[in-house]
Amino acid sequence: MDTMSINAETVRSATSVARARENTRDFLEDLAQPIGAEAADTVVLVVSELVTNALRHGGGTCTLNLTAHPDSIEVAVHDSSPHAPRMRTPDRTGGTGGFGWHMVNHLARTTTVTRQPVGGKTVSALLPR
Template structure:
């Protein structure tokens, strides 16, 4: 008789949701992303945790700035990726634009997210608005 031993090597933290509509809520989203990364097992490399926090910061900031002023952030762990999904009520898709090197006009966030994520997607929400999703390596 063969016995099968099952070993769970990857702990998956409970999905995390943060809702917000202010700069203080961006800070809360960053803290939630860091806490989420800290609960992952195996613990991600420091640069991977920093990347998660940066992508969360950029996506929720963009949702506030360009998405009608409110966001819902959802963080989910998968065996080989972390999913960052941000809902907002605007139907406008993120777009690549020339970054403003004077520091006043932005344009850095979406290209940065595109470069850091394994993949990104933008989908329309049935209730209106959109969800911007980024998958990051664990």
């Protein structure tokens, strides 16, 4: 079974979002059972969105965990906020916001939000390989 996990450092800034993307690319490239370029781009996009949302709405720090399963890649981001992501009406007037959670739910097989007993929550997305 091709299962691997990595724990990225605590993410604290926008430059750390770029580092999270780089760590994800490295993780995907090192898998014993590689995934295609399109699937890898999708995983990186979801990582970027979940980490950005955690920084913006989840208390300013987060932890990223990636796990490779035989038929999927799991992206899990933990932050200190107990509030689950919510669907918002996207701002189509040129502003930003409201598109990300819709996009993650569209790209992922499943998404889950788990409140943690030690505080905060973990948002997970399961993506096809």
